[in-house]
Amino acid sequence: MVRDDFLAAARSAAGLLRAPEVAAAWPGPSALAGFSVSGLAGHLAYQVLGVRQALAAPVPEEETVTLLGHYERVEWIGSAHEDPVNVRIRDGGEQVAADGPQALVAALDAAVAELAGTLATLPERAVRIPLWGPWSLSLSDFLVTRMMELAVHSDDLAVSVGVPTPVLPDEVMETVLDLLARLAVRRHGQVGVLRALSRAERAPGSIAAF
Structure with missing residues (x-):
């Protein structure tokens, strides 16, 4: 079930963020150009924190598109490193991680615990993140997008700090x-x-x- 799989990926990311190597490398550069380790860690955590935010918002009225339709619309695919969308993503990661590694892990743990309860009973619905643009996704497709982000950026973060990539x-x-x-x-x-x-x-x- 996609909800259980998402929670498994979220817990894996939380485990990676607890690695002492992450805290030790926190202010330094990551394996991704322009991202510090802290910013990349914040971006990784946001893939879970953003789900909680999206579910706390009213059900969107914007068009619900398909999973691949979503990727046809996002601005970051094919954009240059210094394009506004990528700068915004990097800045957002830094903001999420601004209080340090311990605070980030605590926030992620709390979000996972809350979502475990919420997703167990929540009916299927549309969700959206306003930064995307004027469309929404089904909750199931949204969680698939977050799982992909969690898997890819867990690898990025693990490589950045010299630890094995988590096996999902x-x-x-x-x-x-x-x-x-x-x-x-x-x-x-x-x-x-x-x-x-x-x-x-x-x-x-x-x-x-x-």
């Missing part, structure tokens, strides 16, 4: 990889992705989803 449950990674594969096909075409996964001698140089 198979159910989580199946969902994440399915989404990334679909986005890769959209960007590179069926043949390129097919060859990358089956024929090394004909594989393109990259099938990165973004």
Whole structure:
């Protein structure tokens, strides 16, 4: 169930943020250009904190789009490093992490505990984050987007501080990889992705989803 899988990914991220290596590297640069370790940690935590914020808001009236329709609309895909959308994302991560690593872990733990109760009984509904633009997603699709972000940025943070990337449950990674594969096909075409996964001698140089 996507709600349980999201919570598993959220708990994994919280465990990573507790690693002493994260606190030790807090003010330094991360593996992502322009992101400090603290900012990347804040961005990772926001993938959970933002769910709580979205569910606390009224049910949106904006159009509910499909999962891939969402990625057709977001500004950050294909944008340059210093474009306003990416600057805003980096600044947002720093703001979320402004009170330090211990406070961030405490806030994330509290959000996970609250969402475990909320998601157990909440009917399916539309949700949105205002920064996206004038559209919404179903709750299930929204949680899939957050799971992908949690998986990708957990790897980014782990590499940044020199710890192993967390191993997520198979159910989580199946969902994440399915989404990334679909986005890769959209960007590179069926043949390129097919060859990358089956024929090394004909594989393109990259099938990165973004």
